[in-house]
Amino acid sequence: MKCVPPAPPLAGRVISRTGHYRLFPIAGTATMTVGLLLLSRLDVGTSSLAADLYLLVLGLGLGMVMQVLVLAVQNAVSSAFFELSRLKQQKREETKSPIAAPQAG
Numbered sequence: 001m002k003c004v005p006p007a008p009p010l011a012g013r014v015i016s017r018t019g020h021y022r023l024f025p026i027a028g029t030a031t032m033t034v035g036l037l038l039l040s041r042l043d044v045g046t047s048s049l050a051a052d053l054y055l056l057v058l059g060l061g062l063g064m065v066m067q068v069l070v071l072a073v074q075n076a077v078s079s080a081f082f083e084l085s086r087l088k089q090q091k092r093e094e095t096k097s098p099i100a101a102p103q104a105g
Helices: 007-018 023-040 048-076 079-095
Strands: none
Touching: 007 023, 007 048, 023 048
16 A cells, blocks of 8 residues: 555646546546455465555555545635644544544534
């Protein structure tokens, strides 16, 4: 998952330059699907390099999807509540918990 940290800023730059964000969740989900499919094919004989590349594919896809979620939260709230929504989103990302998602609600 080392590719997750650099992927959102790159996707964010492309989104801010082009103004188009619809492609990123679709491409990110497809990339994650390919990464999970590759990871499902792991066995005892698979090299560490191959496993790292599979995780890289999964991380790239996850990073593309995460950036669009950040932009959606930022655009959905008014400026008065921006700091609160940012903090809730940050807490959700820190915990990586499915329980924290409804709390941002």
